[in-house]
Amino acid sequence: MPSNKALIAIPAWNESGSIASVVASVQEHRPDADILVVNDGSTDLTAQEAQEAGARVVSLPFNVGVGGAMRTAFLYAQREGYQALVQVDADGQHDPADLDRLLTGLKDADIVVGTRFHPESMYFVGGPRRWAMVLLSKALSWMNKGTISDPTSGFRSAGPKAIELFAIEYPADYLGDTVGSLSIAIRQGLVIHEAPVTMYFRQVGRPSKNALWSALYLGRATLAILATGLKSNRTPREDAA
Amino acid sequence: MTPNILAAGAALITFAFVFLLLRRGALREKYAVLWLFFSGAALFFAVFPGALDWLSQILGVAEPVNLLFFVTVVLLVLVSVQLSYELSRHEMRIRRLAEEVALLRDEISQDRTERDGN
Numbered sequence: 001m002p003s004n005k006a007l008i009a010i011p012a013w014n015e016s017g018s019i020a021s022v023v024a025s026v027q028e029h030r031p032d033a034d035i036l037v038v039n040d041g042s043t044d045l046t047a048q049e050a051q052e053a054g055a056r057v058v059s060l061p062f063n064v065g066v067g068g069a070m071r072t073a074f075l076y077a078q079r080e081g082y083q084a085l086v087q088v089d090a091d092g093q094h095d096p097a098d099l100d101r102l103l104t105g106l107k108d109a110d111i112v113v114g115t116r117f118h119p120e121s122m123y124f125v126g127g128p129r130r131w132a133m134v135l136l137s138k139a140l141s142w143m144n145k146g147t148i149s150d151p152t153s154g155f156r157s158a159g160p161k162a163i164e165l166f167a168i169e170y171p172a173d174y175l176g177d178t179v180g181s182l183s184i185a186i187r188q189g190l191v192i193h194e195a196p197v198t199m200y201f202r203q204v205g206r207p208s209k210n211a212l213w214s215a216l217y218l219g220r221a222t223l224a225i226l227a228t229g230l231k232s233n234r235t236p237r238e239d240a241a
Numbered sequence: 242m243t244p245n246i247l248a249a250g251a252a253l254i255t256f257a258f259v260f261l262l263l264r265r266g267a268l269r270e271k272y273a274v275l276w277l278f279f280s281g282a283a284l285f286f287a288v289f290p291g292a293l294d295w296l297s298q299i300l301g302v303a304e305p306v307n308l309l310f311f312v313t314v315v316l317l318v319l320v321s322v323q324l325s326y327e328l329s330r331h332e333m334r335i336r337r338l339a340e341e342v343a344l345l346r347d348e349i350s351q352d353r354t355e356r357d358g359n
Binding site: 038056057058059060061062064068071072075076079172 | 336339340342343344346347
């Protein structure tokens with residue numbers, strides 16, 4: 001029934017306090033869209049707060065990580081027949097004002113990744129972390145034969161082809177949900193574009209990112225790309241829906 | 242002679258323990274068979290050390306003990322890899338089930354509100 005509606009999927013793990021305002025802000029910008037909060041085994045009031053704010057809430061029995069939460073959202077979108085899905089973080093880092101841009105971008109792409117790197121962006125990273133992200137971006141842009149300047153961005157939209165693909169396969173490992181999923185999509189020949197988005201800084205818990213962190217990060221990202229890029233096309237029977 | 246008695250004892254205990262687990266239904270046959278075979282083989286070589294000497298001579302291994310260690314290490318590594326494989330498969334299945342449970346729970350509560358509303 002929701003044929004032309006968009007689904008705004010918000011994976012949330014213990015985001016009580018910010019989830020209600022994120023849902024409200026999305027409603028304000030896209031009153032026509034349906035909102036699905038995937039409660040990823042939260043132990044706080046995330047589910048209740050999201051529900052009271054007017055979102056549809058689907059609760060995983062335990063924490064499975066962003067990848068699992070997103071596959072649940074894609075599965076939901078596929079079964080309910082949605083033609084577009086936008087992933088938005090529950091911590092308020094993403095500006096719902098950018099939703100329009102990500103959704104209209106789907107007219108000529110299967111996936112639109114919101115990039116935090118553009119001339120007007122307030123987002124800045126420096127040092128080793130920057131190099132790691134640049135390397136990652138170069139690798140994926142090369143695979144994609146088109147620029148993906150911010151492959152770890154969790155603010156992105158997916159069209160019908162991507163929904164179909166991600167309902168079956170969406171990596172759960174660290175960085176798999178961002179970098180790995182793009183690598184899978186490229187391999188399946190999906191068209192990936194990007195659009196500039198605004199990024200708000202996280203309010204709390206900004207971990208220090210040093211050289212060692214960046215090296216580990218790059219290693220894990222490489223693993224995520226290799227694991228998904230080299231994967232045989234045959235989906236393991238056990239994992240298929 | 243003492244090392245052989247020690248080895249035979251260890252093999253016997255392992256065999257008995259695995260057998261007990263199997264009888265209780267705590268271990269699936271496919272894993273139990275593997276360990277029963279390993280402990281059986283260990284018991285055999287403990288009781289007949291000559292067999293090990295003969296085997297290493299055929300394979301050209303100077304020290305029989307080295308052959309024993311080598312084969313043991315290879316087998317244990319194979320078992321570990323197999324277990325990692327099984328574990329990964331189960332994690333994937335559990336994740337899939339968790340996702341399905343979440344969606345089913347949502348469907349049920351939706352049905353319930355619709356029914357109560359009428």
